[in-house]
Amino acid sequence: MGASVGVGGLIIGISMLMVFSMAHQAISLQIESGVDRIEDADEPTPTFTIDDAVMFTGAIVDVTVASGGAGYSSGGTIEASSGTGGFSATYTIDGSGAIVSVVVTSHGNYSSLPTLVVNGGGTPTSAASLTPVRGNVLYANVTNTGATTIPHEDVWMFLDGQNATPFSSVYNPPLTNLWFSGETLFLNWYDTGHPGDERMTLTVGTTTVGHRLW
16 A cells, blocks of 8 residues: 555655646746737837838830841940930940940930930941830838837838838848848839839838828
8 A cells, every 4th residue: 555655645746746847838938928018019110201202103114125236335325216205224245345234324204205225336337226204113211200110021111002012122232131220221113014003102011101102
């Protein structure tokens, strides 16, 4: 009988240890959860402003090189031969002086497609054929007015409440993917999609700010 009592006491002791261990784990989880809630409560709500925003629906967003020509020299620019839309671009050439690629440096804004010409590119032996591609360009200045640093991955842009676009694809940072407190970022985003969007919206968590596109 003494042996039975000893075994029973051992079983009860082990059971009590298991109960104590489970209770300790439950209390630890409650403490961690409480700390997380306190930290979340202390985290400032992101605040920001869209200082200005404009959509150009007649911008030149790309240039197609239908024929590169020959005999061009480097260092020239591509411009519109008519109108005052403000388009300009640079180009690169191959060994024969043919234009092989174009980089748009100013999109401009046109009601109809302009004719493009090469200025300062030497005396070509064969003229290039360049076709402008018209689309939409959004320009905006946005400022982080809050006390917290906002990761770009937490920011989303909407146009007329649709087409959610990651901020990282709208703004290409020179150094970091963080939007610091007090920092103003300049957005220059373009596409060849539908024109006529009237409102731009930025969303971070539960904070949403909109601005009319003028």
